[in-house]
Amino acid sequence: MYKILKKEKIGPNLNKFVIKAPLVPKNYQPGQFVVIKVDEVGERIPITIAEADKDKGTITIFVQEVGKTTYKLGALKQGDAISDVVGPLGHPAKVDKVGTVVTIGGGVGSAIIYPETKAFKEAGNYVISIMGFRNKENVILEEEMRKHSDELYIMTDDGSYGKKGFTTNELQELESAGRKMDLVIAIGPAIMMKKISEMTKEYNVKTIVSLNSTMMDATGMCGGCRVEVGGETKFACVDGPEFDGHKVNFDLLIKRLSIYEKQEKEALDNYKGCKLEE
């Protein structure tokens, strides 16, 4: 069992967990993820590691409640434990000094963009960060990101905080202002990564995305996470999760993310129904 040392509700349906997983931080590098399983009957889901503390043997993850598993996790308290945590998985992000790097995080994707922003800054880059959220209540990691960015732009869909609009709007502005961009890292919902990649392809700026396809074992064994990159089939878990955004077939990714839509809804409705009866 893996103990929850700290749980913090940081937005509507958004929780931060610090979990004791002594082996995971040992070889962790930014860009990697864990697979967690909440309880005996639970499913295995991938979650990106936001922070890892080697000395304390802990990892920090941000989890948005979207389905049964993430709601179950959200219902746990500090001191509770989850049955399984395994990682770190996936290739680490390739962090080099390239000049000006624009890191873009959408929603809970900000939890993934944060360690990379930090790493790119530490590698000596000029870092411009753009974070997009639905509204003010969902804003996360603002202080941490500010600390590790040369410029930070916060966008909300409804304008309740920062600027009104999407991350794509801010990227467009940077481009229009003739700002230099050597590399874009975009992590968030598939549709956001798709739009950003389409724009930067036009700008001719290399773009890295982190793919959130459906995974089970996440060790290359099942192939459920397969994606098409440059016309070739890749496994997001062992070949990724980061890929060249200009080569990813996002339409296929988005379709494949809907594979269990029906069952996910059924499971969540059942779960919420049970909760109401209690």
Next chain:
Amino acid sequence: MASREPMPKQKVKERIKNFNEVALGYTEEQARREAGRCIQCPEPLCVKGCPVDINIPEFIKLIVEGKYNEAARKIKEDDVLPCMTGRVCPQEEQCEAQCVLGVKGSPIAIGRLERFVADYEAAHSESQAPPVQAKKNKKVAVVGSGPAGLTVAADCARMGYDVKIFEALHKPGGVLVYGIPEFRLPKAIVGREVDFLKKMGVELECNVIVGRTITIEQLFEEGFDAIFLGLGAGLPRFLGVKGENLLGIYSANEFLTRINLMKAYKFPEYDTPINIGKKVAVVGGGNVAMDSARSAVRLGAQGVHIIYRRSRKEMPARNEEIENAVEEGVILDLLVNPIEFTGDEKGWVKAIKMIKMELGEVDDSGRRRPVPIPGSEFIYDVDTVVIAIGQNANPILLDATPEIRKNKWGYIDADSEKGKTSMKGVFAGGDIVTGEATVIAAMGAGRKSARAIDEYLKTGKW
């Protein structure tokens, strides 16, 4: 001459609705009758057919004498997992193929007898940990808890080494747990065998991916003196044809793991879902294909088809499994091969473009090569597809450990006698060396490696 005792099985009508074991096992009377047919050859050929040299006539003799526990222990001298090998070994190609009774009649049902005594012992006696030699104060790390890893762990523990198994998944057993279905190998049996190892002092840690969570180098730094890699093949092969990433197309690994390890057949009680359409096509002709097809039947598919590019004779699956599948309503579509998958606007697979095949010259595998018949393409409607055409080598550990040399197929280059790799102190065996093979072959490799590990740790010679 008396004929072979038939295996009692669950009735077809019932078993297609549950995941319980199909073969029910011999009764005591049946076992003694079957054992009584053995003529106790002075130079038994059956033993030569066994990859781990079980003393078959001896354990059969003990059955005749009614000494079932002793018979089980006799087997365990050479095979630590008799409950499993009695069920999943291809005996018809190994020990039973050699049995002299098979020349004129039917060979002794060695596998069924093995299963009987192993189950009997488990049910009737506190399964005893075999005597362990004096502690040698040396540590052996075993990576992977499938058949190869479990065998190495048991043998090394018995020789007095401190053994720790590292498993990547959340449950031990490897392919025995995620791959082979409950109806062929109940998971409680795997759990029992793992407990048996723990009684022998073997440590087990799940959720550790060697190569990522901890590296080979770090294992040595932590004080392990030798490392055995029994990772399994672990990277599903696809056909490489157009449309293979459509929704509803699974690798057999994913399909079976969802069902066996994650218990998707109990959704929504268990959280892992699976999609099963009306018509399911399983591509491939091996045991994994049969397991997938028979699982699909139990999940309520209305039509389940095996698509195989050769004829039934060339199918690598055990005959018994093919028969079980056919009894359960699985249809064999032979001498056909998919060349493209097509789907609907939402991306779900709807049809396979297929081509008919004919058998040509004999190829490297000793079977006649399937050759497409030009102009014979046709459309085959389908709702779910399972690709069961084998495995490639999993890249995680090998990418992280360039010191370990690979062969031209990407598997670990290890010598077949000892399992030594190109990295000092590191041994390997099972599917990660040979490519996809059988449980017993992996156990045989594990046994050889355990001896070689002992020799290495005693002499220090590499």
